[in-house]
Amino acid sequence: MTTVLRGRKVLVTGGSSGIGAATTLALARRGCEVVVTGRDERALRAVAARTGARPLAADLGSPEGLARLVEEAGPPDVLINNAGLGWSGETETMPGTEVRRLLAVNLAAPVELTRMLLPAMRSRGGGHIVFVSSIATVGVGTEAVYSATKAGLRAFAAALRDELAGKHVAVTTVFPGAVRTPFFRRRGQEYTRSFPRMLPPEEVAERMLRAVERGEQECFLPRWLGLACRANGLLPGTFHRLSRWFGPTA
Structure with a gap:
């Protein structure tokens, strides 16, 4: 289902920097x-x-x-679930408070926002929900x-898309690779790889909004990362052995 963004009300989470800030600017340019x-x-x-x-x-x-x-935002036509936190290190050294924080912000919050905003979105005739996931779904x-x-x-978005089929609410999931934002510094480990190259957040924002306008179900950035995800599904052992040559990705 394609979506016309001009003139629509859009709620963007995680908008104080990075992808969220770039997306807010791109939306403003669309009116x-x-x-x-x-x-x-x-x-x-x-x-x-x-x-x-x-x-x-x-x-x-x-x-x-x-x-x-x-309550304060009111019902949007488009919800962009972009907010997310990172943490890098061995799992056994990760503080429990950080585990709970990542689960709350990265997963529970977009699920809850969707649940709370969906009824009003449907009563207004439809809408579009975007989830900013990550190439890290392959397991890093x-x-x-x-x-x-x-x-x-990703699983929630896929199930929701099936649930909302024919109900005039579209669902798009975005899978960025490395993006030039404060994310890596905040997670405790900088991005040091030369490949894949880091994408500017403006490029990610523009590509994401085009995916919304075109009604794309999933959007990989860069596109070839979609092949990596499929390779992981077909040959997970081989994929993860090769991925260790490159180190952490996103």
Whole structure:
């Protein structure tokens, strides 16, 4: 199902920097009414000043933060679930608080936002829901919990897409590789590989919105990463042996 974005109301999570901020700018250029949310109030206000978006600071890791966001944002035509956290290291050394935080923000929050906003979206005649997953759905060593949250997001999106077939609500899942954002610094390990190259967030944002406009179900960035995912499904052992030559990916 294709979606016309111009003039639509769009809620973007994780919009204070990186992909979310770039997406907010791209939406503003399309004439959208954008509500942008994030935890960093100062950065969020800066994004809003550049784009004309309405900023709403919220902690998506808490039920109270989610409920307040839904109440204050109002029902959108398009929901872009972009907010996400990373953590890099051996699983046995990962603090339990970090495990719970990643599960809450990366997986529970987009599921809950979708559940809470979907009825109003359907009552208004339809809409579009976007999930920003990751190529890490293939399973990346030293990023086990992060990989699990992104794989869970893909499964939820696929099931939801089937559930909403014929109900005028489209679902698009986006799978970026390495993107030039503060994500790697924040997760505790910088991206040091020369291949795959890091993508600018503006390129990811524009490609994601084109996928929405065209009604694409899944969007891999860069495109060839889709082949890597299929190879993982067909020959998982071989895929993971080869992936160790390159180290952590995203």
